[in-house]
Amino acid sequence: MATGQWSQKRCDEKTAVVQAEMDRMTKLPAHSNYxxxxxxxxxxxxxxxxxxxxxxxxxxxxxxFSGLSL
Structure with missing residues (x-):
């Protein structure tokens, strides 16, 4: 596998992290620019x-991903 390509397991892990962060964001005020x-x-x-x-x-x-510091 070439450098930079993600394995399916890594994608699943990253997706779970992103989903958790999205859940956290939905708890913030809807008008929040952040x-x-x-x-x-x-x-x-x-x-x-x-x-x-x-x-x-x-x-x-x-x-x-690096910019979000997840």
Whole structure:
């Protein structure tokens, strides 16, 4: 497997972490700019996890995760 490509187990673990964070964000006020932005980023991560990614998309996914500090 090439560097940067995720195994299915790792994707499942990351998806669970993202879902938990999304649950946490739904408890914040709906008008919160922080929560709205973070939900957009989390949705982007879920989208990238769910598709067959190019190497640039793998890099984007890694950057998104590192930026969120999950």
């Amino acid at each position: 929560a709205t932005h973070r939900m957009r980023v989390l949705n982007k991560i879920l989208h990238l996890i769910s598709i067959q990614r190019s190497s640039s998309q793998d890099e984007e996914l890694e950057l998104l």
